[in-house]
Amino acid sequence: MSGKRFIECPVIVFAVALVLAGCTGPQSSLDPAGREAERIAGLFWWMAGGAVVVWALVVWLAWSAMHGRVSRHTERQARLYVIGGGVLFPTLVLAGLLAYGLGMMPALLEPAPPGSLKISVSGEQWWWRVRYHTADGGEVELANEIRLPVGEPASFELESPDVIHSFWIPSLAGKMDMIPGRRTRLVLHPTRTGTFRGQCAEFCGDSHALMAFPVVVMEKDAFAAWLTAQRAPAATPQADAGPEARRVNRGRDAFLEHGCSACHTVRGTLARGAIGPDLTHVGGRLTLGAGILPNDHPSFVRWIAETDRVKPGVLMPHYRMLPSGEHDALAAYLESLQ
């Protein structure tokens, strides 16, 4: 018996550790990196703690009801148990939890102070159109990646042109629906730097699960530098005639020739399409295809040649029919758009 216990113990410890390890990571509400997420995690722990206490009480009551001596209870005591434990206690516990939960909401809905960073995000099947509003009244359109300065409030305006999506960065805050014809708001206060993951949280069609985005919380200066770089038009191709530059230039021509420019914008070039994500700095993003592929050469090739296999139902046509040299050149060009 004791030998068996000895074996079981590390197994249990390992199992618990394995389960708890799931609580951290770039997409966990239980590993908060923002003020709102901290509140929500607090709510979770209070609720979980309350549930454990209530559960233990109920189990103890059941146990003592089965093993206690019936004759020891007077009728009055029994009635007290039923009314106290069955009516009063649950009502009070629920009232307490309700007051605590509701009391949290006004703070979560507080608007950001005037002058805060403002970002519009539009959820579109199955990617994210992101617009940063700059202090001088300008606007920078980006896609599929959000960067925020640490310690600063960021105010999001959320919308959708097609179906309902939901904008959720579990590490930073709760989720907010993006509803066609309406504009919803969400305020975030990131508290530590790091790379996190956002995910569409409202079923929106075939590739709903493949609609994610990386979120980078950076130091203030690094963020400002990043935004300035994103604002600039695409790097002009080098004039030198090395093989790499030739490949990039061929890719740039192919981008216009094959009609990619009808849907995509590359600021500073003739590509001004507005249907798909802005690709001005696509090579500098952390991921491709709304958080589903790494940002590297093979992934670009795969995205262009097998779009529909990578993302079922995708609204971009695949370019499987192009000769592979073209895939390669297009990929080289897009990678060069840092």
Place this chain on the structure above:
Amino acid sequence: MTKRISTEDAPHEKRENLWLLIVSPTIWAVHFLFSYITAAVWCAKVGSPGGSLQPVRWAIAIYTVIALIGITFNGLSGLRRHNFGTESLPHDFDTPGDRHRFLGFATVLLAGLSAVATLFAAAVVFYFFDCR
């Protein structure tokens, strides 16, 4: 099983009324719907996103008073049936009298539950002051 001979004059089962049982839960549901719809319509049509919710809070307060009055009457009618005759709990005999008392008692319990639920739903007036 002992069969009691009922000398009481309880209503015949054809005349027993099940509807009274669900009056309170229905009031709760209607209170919830009215509160929700009032807030939704107000914020969509009248108030801006940051606009005041004051009239809606008053409306919910009034709905709540009306609902609680309705639930109280329903509960009292249940209590009357629960106290019918001289028998006390549990009302578990297969007799018209116990059926009458049982339905009354169940009405009282549901009225209590509905009153608490209505108050829980109304609690939002203490937390929300605008349409955000």
